[in-house]
Amino acid sequence: MDEFVEGKNYKLSIIHQDHYGRGIAKFNRYPIFIPYTLPGELIEVKITKSKKNFAEGLPEKLITVSNNRVKIPCENFYVCGGCDIMHQKYEDGLKMKKRNLLEILYKFGKIDVTKLKINNVVKCDDIFNYRNKVTFHVKDNKIGFYKNETNELINIDECKIINDKFNKILKYIKKHLSDSGITEIVMRYGTYTDELMIIFKSNKNIDEQFIRNLVKLNKSVKSIYLLKNSKYKLIYGEKYIHENLLDKTFRISPDSFFQVNTKQAEKMFSKVLKYINSDDKNILDLYCGIGVISLIINNSRKNIIGVDIVKNAIEDANVNKVLNNASKVEFVCENVSNILPVIKRAKKDLDVIILDPPRTGIDKNSVNIINELLPKKLIYISCNPVTLARDLKTLKENYNVEEITPYDMFPITHHIETVTLLTIKEN
């Protein structure tokens, strides 16, 4: 649009927030997206991108400030982009997340949100230091995060949302390690077990004295790996760490998925547990990871099969089954899109399918097969409302969407996790 020139400043009023938490200003009907701003604010904006249908900008000066703006406790906020709604009052951010969820369900799923129960977002008790996993990148003597959608590495000395033990270790690494060939550092932590794992990705070996000092000063470190040529080599301590969830114990391998916010995950899985009743005997737990949901809902009267594509996750799941005395639960390493046709051919009786796919959601063919298998209940856990809405659009041909509960799994970011209960339509 001719009115908005890249590099020039404009005074704009923010009227709404988009699904990424960015402020939206409108000129006639032309939208301008400005991160780190809030509805009700008048902002001096520098335009960074001007296209035919939209523009983007960055705030240069706050002229009128929203009552929902809070002091930002992080010096990297404007450059890192990770915690994209840290400037917003927590409760107001939760309301925004629910509003966005409703909009997305309608826009991408044609779901009549007035006709189903959508709960308020379940808040997180700790909005800082909640992440039990972090990935730092290393380049040109900097250790930190890549600026959103760029190759620009931002140097980070402290991150507000990761477990504080990671920050201490980061400080130590920065002080004592140089020329190591490291390109990535991953840290994982068991919130209830105080077991910490570090994975250094490097084409060189790591100095042994450095490792000895690191574990001496950081007592929680139980396991250190070197990831070299895509192979994990244990260079200190135990092969695995553990975490507890709802009184069950789980073994975690370096590359297995585990929910990043342990305490919030407990709230979410309690909901899943509530949806399973004594009539539900035959249960399929698709995208099961290391078997967390299967083992939480397990009891001796149930037949549960968990499926995941990652070999190490299924190996962990089989160990977790022993750790939690769940000998009847079965775990299968397979692609969901391959196992569903097998289940369909076998005409297996199913009461419930639990689905917890990655952000991409469930592939189209698998959704169609679920629509043919017709278990009486589906429980769909999702970290991406857009793919959730897309999949619900097909599933609602045969299912009623009964209840959706959003969980604030990733506080002070725009992300949202949901648990959806679907029950079969009666003809």
Ligand SMILES: C[S@@+](CC[C@H](N)C(=O)[O-])C[C@H]1O[C@@H](n2cnc3c(N)ncnc32)[C@H](O)[C@@H]1O
């Ligand atoms: C969001 S995680 C859920 C894990 C588990 N339910 C939990 O809460 O710990 C998604 C899981 O799906 C698995 N996955 C991704 N694509 C898959 C596929 N096509 N078939 C089977 N599993 C898949 C990943 O390995 C990962 O463990």
